[in-house]
Amino acid sequence: MPFRIETRPLALVAGELEETHDRGPTFQRLDESVLAFTDLVAIERVPWSAARQIRRF
Numbered sequence: 001m002p003f004r005i006e007t008r009p010l011a012l013v014a015g016e017l018e019e020t021h022d023r024g025p026t027f028q029r030l031d032e033s034v035l036a037f038t039d040l041v042a043i044e045r046v047p048w049s050a051a052r053q054i055r056r057f
Helices: 040-045
Strands: 004-005 007-022 024-037
Touching: 007 040, 024 040
Parallel strands: none
Antiparallel strands: 004 007, 007 024
16 A cells, blocks of 8 residues: 555655666666655556666676
8 A cells, every 4th residue: 555645645666767778767676776656557557677687888
């Protein structure tokens, strides 16, 4: 159940936004950051990835 600020929902998800060149933005679940969503439908619509990827520079 999300938190509420007055009548607006607020969901907190452990994760981080990662920008990719080929797929656009991807959200990494279970990261050390916290994402805040006020649109609960968006949580289900965004592309999530739980796999950690090694970044090569």
